Amino acid sequence: QVQLVESGGGSVQTGGSLRLSCTTSGLLFDDYAIAWFRQAPGKAREGVACITHSPSTADYTDAARGRITISRDNSKETVNLRMNHLELEYTATFFCSAGEACFCTYVEHRYDYWGQGIQVTVSS
Numbered sequence: 001q002v003q004l005v006e007s008g009g010g011s012v013q014t015g016g017s018l019r020l021s022c023t024t025s026g027l028l029f030d031d032y033a034i035a036w037f038r039q040a041p042g043k044a045r046e047g048v049a050c051i052t053h054s055p056s057t058a059d060y061t062d063a064a065r066g067r068i069t070i071s072r073d074n075s076k077e078t079v080n081l082r083m084n085h086l087e088l089e090y091t092a093t094f095f096c097s098a099g100e101a102c103f104c105t106y107v108e109h110r111y112d113y114w115g116q117g118i119q120v121t122v123s124s
Contacts, residue, residue: 004097030074033102040089048081090122
């Protein structure tokens with residue numbers, strides 16, 4: 001059974017940092033691209049960052065560029081999302097997803113597996 005479990009969410013003040021982790025099990029981690037999406041209250045889900053497998057290549061959407069770093073640890077089958085200088089607009093539920101692709105995309109149906117989501121709340 002494939003599982004993706006997000007961790008590391010919570011509440012932070014504006015300007016603060018958080019590191020989200022996505023730990024996978026039940027899949028051949030090296031064969032999957034992992035992406036993070038976010039869904040703010042009342043808004044559609046949107047892509048944030050993605051990282052491919054060997055070689056690991058990171059991609060970021062405009063919303064993330066300069067503020068977020070994605071990395072993967074193949075030995076732990078985990079992808080991390082480091083978020084710095086958080087602003088109020090980053091209040092959202094963050095989801096990680098896994099897709100058997102060798103390139104990054106933010107087309108949701110390209111991802112086979114999804115985590116349950118984790119809440120990030122940024123307050124002033």
